[in-house]
Amino acid sequence: MPGSGDSASIPGxxxxxxxxxxxxxxxxxxxxxxxxxxxxxxxLNIEGEVQLEGVLxxxxxxxxxxxxxxxxxxxxNGQTGEIWNEAGRCGTSNATSIWLLHIPDSFTTPAR
Numbered sequence: 001m002p003g004s005g006d007s008a009s010i011p012g013x014x015x016x017x018x019x020x021x022x023x024x025x026x027x028x029x030x031x032x033x034x035x036x037x038x039x040x041x042x043x044l045n046i047e048g049e050v051q052l053e054g055v056l057x058x059x060x061x062x063x064x065x066x067x068x069x070x071x072x073x074x075x076x077n078g079q080t081g082e083i084w085n086e087a088g089r090c091g092t093s094n095a096t097s098i099w100l101l102h103i104p105d106s107f108t109t110p111a112r
Contacts, residue, residue, distance in 0.1 A: 010034045010054070019044055019060075027067065030054040032078045038062060052081035059086050 010017055011031045019042040027048035030036055034054035038044045042060040048067040050056075072079040 010036060018042075028052075030056065030081070032080070052083070053079045055080070055082045055084060057084040057086060 010029065011034065015031075015034045016037070017035070018037045018039055020039045021041070022043040022045070024045035024047055028036070028046070028050045030050075030052045032053045035057065036054070037057040038060040040059045043063065044058075044061070045063045045065060046067060046069070047065050050067060050069040051072070052070065053072045069083075071081040071083060073081050
């Protein structure tokens with residue numbers, strides 16, 4: 001994964017990335033069929049835009065500090081973006097996965 005302020009683009013086609021330490025990204029693009037997992041000892045700091053057409057699985061800690069997360073779920077087009085927050089952190093039943101959100105001002109919901 002890139003350093004703070006950098007962006008990562010993980011193309012589709014079955015590429016799997018696992019974060020096992022602390023990683024910061026100014027932006028993430030996860031392509032169709034790709035996956036990104038935060039291991040139980042991993043920390044992902046999101047500092048910019050995130051676009052998911054694949055699956056983001058959290059067993060550790062995700063700090064959503066800035067930016068927007070867009071999940072594309074259109075199976076007919078091959079886009080199967082999802083976020084899985086897994087309790088138990090890879091088999092440890094007494095642990096929990098954590099999302100820490102920094103919300104500067106407000107939430108908005110786009111009009112339909």
